[in-house]
Amino acid sequence: MLTTLVVSPSCATCHRPKAACVCDRIVSYPTARRVLILQHPQERDALLGSAQILEASLPKARIVVGLSWRNLGHALGEEGVNSSRWAVLFPDRETPGDQLTTRRGAPLDAASLEGVIVLDGTWSKAKTLWWRNPWLNKLNRMALTPEKPSIYGRLRAEPRREFVSTLESVAHALTLCGESPEVQQALERVFRTLVQRVRDAKLIPSPAHRPPRLKRGA
Ligand SMILES: [Zn+2]
Numbered sequence: 001m002l003t004t005l006v007v008s009p010s011c012a013t014c015h016r017p018k019a020a021c022v023c024d025r026i027v028s029y030p031t032a033r034r035v036l037i038l039q040h041p042q043e044r045d046a047l048l049g050s051a052q053i054l055e056a057s058l059p060k061a062r063i064v065v066g067l068s069w070r071n072l073g074h075a076l077g078e079e080g081v082n083s084s085r086w087a088v089l090f091p092d093r094e095t096p097g098d099q100l101t102t103r104r105g106a107p108l109d110a111a112s113l114e115g116v117i118v119l120d121g122t123w124s125k126a127k128t129l130w131w132r133n134p135w136l137n138k139l140n141r142m143a144l145t146p147e148k149p150s151i152y153g154r155l156r157a158e159p160r161r162e163f164v165s166t167l168e169s170v171a172h173a174l175t176l177c178g179e180s181p182e183v184q185q186a187l188e189r190v191f192r193t194l195v196q197r198v199r200d201a202k203l204i205p206s207p208a209h210r211p212p213r214l215k216r217g218a
Contacts, residue, residue: 019201035061040121050167
């Protein structure tokens with residue numbers, strides 16, 4: 001049996017089903033910082049994937065699809081990249097609050113950053129990318145504590161509160177670097193519209209509407 005996803009016409013730009021397309025809401029926001037999105041190949045056509053919104057909205061954002069790269073320059077396809085002015089976003093279990101540190105844990109000024117790197121995929125896919133790219137481990141790290149729960153709500157189950165979407169992480173990081181907070185607000189608004197359209201079109205049944213799973217022994 002064909003699913004709704006397969007039969008519904010999709011947008012040529014974002015490849016989402018037309019009912020979930022938010023291309024009409026995209027506005028371009030120039031930023032001083034660059035954004036490199038390392039996307040797990042299996043995340044490419046995710047209905048709720050937010051990386052495409054970032055790339056469409058930020059002239060300095062780029063998605064690179066793959067599993068491993070030799071170093072930052074290789075991922076960017078550029079030579080002479082100063083990786084000491086980049087930071088990778090990664091959830092930190094131990095320290096609450098927003099932190100930007102060198103790989104050795106020394107605090108760093110976010111305003112000095114030229115770019116941020118984000119791993120795009122579910123928690124387990126992001127973990128795969130992390131382990132397959134040892135050069136990431138040598139970069140500055142930015143750990144973010146979200147101020148609010150993810151806009152995903154219950155549409156996408158992640159194991160911990162700090163696992164928000166790629167878009168929310170990047171938007172937060174850019175504000176921390178000194179970009180206008182309006183960029184964060186605008187990006188979050190588009191993402192909220194996406195989640196709302198997916199919900200309205202019932203493209204993903206919300207876990208709240210699924211029958212409860214039987215408890216063991218019940
Ligand atoms: Zn679209």
